[in-house]
Each structure stands twice: as structure tokens, then as C-alpha cells.
Amino acid sequence: MKKIKEVIVVEGRSDTARLRQVLGDVDTIETNGSAINEDTLRLIKQAQQTRGVIVITDPDFNGQKIRQKIVAAIPTVKQAFLRRQDSVPTNQHGSLGLEHASAAVIKQALQTVYTPTSHIKALISKEELVELGLLGGADAQKLRSLVGDLLHIGYANAKQLPRKLAMFAISKPQLSAAVKQAKEELYGS
Numbered sequence: 001m002k003k004i005k006e007v008i009v010v011e012g013r014s015d016t017a018r019l020r021q022v023l024g025d026v027d028t029i030e031t032n033g034s035a036i037n038e039d040t041l042r043l044i045k046q047a048q049q050t051r052g053v054i055v056i057t058d059p060d061f062n063g064q065k066i067r068q069k070i071v072a073a074i075p076t077v078k079q080a081f082l083r084r085q086d087s088v089p090t091n092q093h094g095s096l097g098l099e100h101a102s103a104a105v106i107k108q109a110l111q112t113v114y115t116p117t118s119h120i121k122a123l124i125s126k127e128e129l130v131e132l133g134l135l136g137g138a139d140a141q142k143l144r145s146l147v148g149d150l151l152h153i154g155y156a157n158a159k160q161l162p163r164k165l166a167m168f169a170i171s172k173p174q175l176s177a178a179v180k181q182a183k184e185e186l187y188g189s
Helices: 013-023 038-050 061-073 103-111 126-131 140-151 161-167 172-187
Strands: 007-010 028-030 053-056 078-080
Touching: 007 013, 007 038, 013 028, 013 103, 028 038, 038 053, 038 061, 053 061, 053 103, 126 161, 140 172
Parallel strands: 007 028, 007 053, 053 078
Antiparallel strands: none
């Protein structure tokens, strides 16, 4: 993997330590949890202007909350996502986290970053999402979770999904392929 030029935003020291263990010398900004303050947001804005930023947070509620605060303040940051199942602690204690992900998973996540588009226009209609089984169906939540993992965009609830797909410029063919794969995983071939 080539050296990452951007500053990587993580939640805490253990995330920074894990990234350095996997990637070598990388620069990070730590949010110190979900209570991200204005000074940290200013630092992230400055890093975005000078080198660019990649946000990678834990795949849990607090990680999503941090990501939302950062994206609200700096909409053009790149984003990398981890799947929940790839971030589980090995000792059964503790919470999901970047620090528990394997080197291969971390590298894959950082090679599959998304830059949100500045003008969000829905590429896929809600009707198409219903047809694909992502909205309103019995297994829609499970399907959305798997599709979010397969597309490396994280989980989105029914209300967030259309906006998230548009934000990351996910095309209908990309989404259809991910839904097909997710259904195969859920129901078998």
C-alpha cells in the first residue's frame, strides 16, 4: 500500500497506535470520543485545506455520531468505513473498534475511500430502493446493513439511505450488484 498523504481522523490513541502498527508513519487527529470539540474541528478543517483528511471511525453509534459532526462541518472530507464484524474485540470484552481490525481490513478500508459529492442529487429513487428490497421489506434492515458493508459506505437506516447513496455517488448498477451479492449471502444462491 502506498503512503497515505492525508491526515487520518480517528477516535483515540489506540486507533492511532493500530494505524501506525499497520501503515507505519501516518499522521492522525484524535477526536477523543464523540464529544468532539470546536478546537478539534478547526484542526480537521486546517488539515483538510493543507493535506486532505480521511475519516475512519468505529462502526458503532458513537463512531457514526463523530463522522456526522465532522461531515457537517467539513463536507468534503474523504471517508473510509469498517464493517462491524471486522472490528470485534478478540477477548469478548470492550466495544467495536478500529484497533481490533486486521491489517488487511484496515488497508482495504483506506484503499476504498469515498469523497462525497458537493451537489447531492439522488441517483436512485425511493421506488427503486423498494424494488431492490432495501426499503419497506421484512429483511430490509439486514439487507441495508450488508449492502452498506459491501459498498464500504457503512450502515444507513431507511431515511438516510437515499441521501448516503447520492452523497457517495453510488450508481444503480453498483447498488444492484451489491444487493444481489447481499441477497446471496442472506438467502444462499
